[in-house]
Amino acid sequence: MSRTSMIGKNMPRIDAVQKATGQTKYLPDMNFPGMLYGKILRSTEKHAVIRKIDVTRARELPGVRAVITGKDIPELLYSFDQTVADKEILCKDKVRFLGDEVAAVAADTEEIAEKALKLIEVEYEPLLTVFDPEEALQDDAVLVHEEKNSNVAIKVVKDFGDVEKGFEESDYIFEDRIVTSRQAHCCLETRGCIAQYHTDGKVTIWGPTQIPHRWRKQVADATGIDRGKINIINTPTGGAFGSRVVMDTKIPIAVYLSKFTKRPVKMVNSREDEFNVSRTRYPFIVYLKTGVTKDGKILAKQARVIADNGAYCDEGAAVLGFAGVFYSVLYDAPNVSFHGDCIYTNNQPCTAFRGFGNPQMHYAFEIHLDRIAKELGIEPKELRLRNANKEGAAKATKANINTCTFNECIEEATKLTQWDKKYLEFKEENKGKEVKKGIGMATMLHTGFTTRFFGFNATDTFIKLSDDGIVSVITPIIEMGQGSSTGVAQIVAEALGVKMDDIRIINTDTDITPYDLGAYGSRHTVVCGHAAMDAALKAKEELLVAASEMFNCDAEELDCINGELFFKNDLNKPLATVGEVTEFTAFKLGRLISGRGRFVDELAPRGLVDEGYSIYIPTYSFGCQIAEVEVDTLTGEVKVEKITAVVDNGRTLNPILAEGQMEGAIAQGMGYALTEELKIENGRVVNNSFTDYKIMHAEDLPEIEVKFVESGDPFGPYGVKGIGECGLVPTAGAITNAVYNATGVLVGELPIKPEKILLGLEEENR
């Protein structure tokens, strides 16, 4: 039997049977005795001073158990990043977007709670508004937060080398203004929670979360409750994609409703709430300026990003952080400058979304690069290869790039698609045709697992074996559909030598699991997998020592594979099952078997103070996507025929799950490219349903071919890199470039809707 029998194998997900039979209990499926339903009264103004809130009539309605406003709770400001805390749980004096939380009700039923909301009277005094982040930067713009001296909420500035000098030395300079859209997460399970404030001061919160341990801090910051009294129980997650990183404001509200009623309080978003008021992907306006030599070498590149922050701060620093690092490190230019600002507006706030700011920057730079390629007369693949990174430190940023597979990914993707042939042939074929074929590429640089942004990036894992050999893995792994809990189980099965069926993943709540930053930034399988592997190896040591006492031999002579003990020199004859050894250990030796494992990232504490990018990203992931499209030049309609995705995932842990991550991310990337845009007109969301906000359906998807390049990563368990996000990062760029290739129209504004393509064609014909 091979040493790595579990790695690279198509194991079914450990949660699939319960999910396929409808037995998995998500938050909306849970009800507790005595439970009340909470509802929020939201601002009907976009920017206004609250003159008066009268809750008398609401409190008198039978079945209403509590009505609270900002006056009933401590005056605290919170944010995901407490250094930019700017949000009250319930607005006391001022509202800043349509939907801002003003009051909350807990009642016996949802219907009574809804009725009570209608009985609350609020008097507003409307203020001037601002919805466009560039207008918000003007001197005469109204301040969204009147105590600040501008609408700049968050600033990230990174300069490497001397871009001005680089521009002077360049033969050509290209400038573009590129705009990305507001994408909604559209998880099938809407945001929700149940909170119970206990009489002893402890608080239990149930909900789907990506980062339970950091939610404790967020709840504590928002409520003033001691963090040590809060336990977060993570319920099965009906989709996440970044939307469950930052705590929803409903959670602290539910905590207070529970405190006042002494009963558990459940709050769940309607689908309309989900579109109208929930936080979205940050829309970017990107100004790019790039200096190149006539043979296409980039000498200087400069990006100025203006991101719509919405009314309150959230993940802006991390989003600009991702945007900055991957823009700066993608392509090895000697002079790089990134300036990004999140700008306050009276729009709904934004949050993390698969890839943070990287899909925005990749779309912008990859289409900008194709324009440069066309104008210089250099083939797009060739232009990319001329500027490719190499293993080692990048020129300007000094980013430490190990396992660099940039060229390999491009070569593989172009080979799979017959790029060289199609890139030339389509142009000939298209002559005189109304429906034109196109092929376009975008390369991809992303993290192999997270950043060192928090100054901490580690975790522990505990493994215990029961007397019958059942293996419990106490791990912070979050299962949000990506399959990481199955991945961790596979890693334990491999490292400890036990059967998948005998593994139990214990990841239920923050009182139990080791401290960890959570599932975001493609980090969880790598970080938790590493700690789990370490724990499994330690438990295996104990298991082999016990078995050696059972068989009167040296532990070194033994091995454990797939649930059975063997002499290393005779792997055909099992000596005992793991269960027999654990039973012997318990009842003959009088002890148990366990293991504690660690993933340590010693460089992480320096991540906080690192001014450049030398250690910001522990390891990079590379990729290339090629889109093949047909564009109807009469209607502007784009039909994507095929997406070919090549990605360096270090090593494939579970092919079917890894492909599933890529295919799902590509579908989201296609939506981002072609249809998805939460439209806010004058502060109001106008497409708040699945009919009006179009995500990809089965019939919309083309053939998708996914190929993995396995570089093997020094950090990852068995060489694994994270791939949760990288499928989405290049898709919009690849599709837009394919349309450019087909029609000569480069649409610099997402989504690239038919009307924009038609407008471009009209301009071309003029």
Add this chain to the structure above:
Amino acid sequence: MKHDISLNVNGEIYNISVESDTLLLDAIRNHLNLTGTKDGCRAGECGACTVIMDGKPVNSCMVLAVEAEGSVITTIEGLNNGEELHPIQKAFVEEGAVQCGFCTPGMVMSAKGLLDKNPSPNTKDIRKAIRGNVCRCTGYKKIEKAILHAAEMINEDKKLD
């Protein structure tokens, strides 16, 4: 106004009292406590609440509970008997068609509606059958494969019979 109705769900009779405007979805989830049927939009746009009603897949959020009296309804809980998975469920598990799982019960029921009528569908038929079911995780590819695989398994079983 309250109505005393009797619903035939998964071969069992449930006598319940509902309002005129109670949705079949809410009757199933809240009155029958069968929470496998998911509430995703309450507007007939996502398919998470799909059940089989008189042989046809329907969005249970688009049907009033009182309208469902006299109909034969199957929910995800009624699909498999005991511990044995229905071939569609088995195929979803094996083909990696499940990620977060929230769309899965509705998706499985739409697949059941298709395969009951058309035992050998092609990919186009499958896409048409699940066009009303939104999945945000998978990109649908593994779901399509699973339904094809389920059809094969069901046809094999029939041959053996």
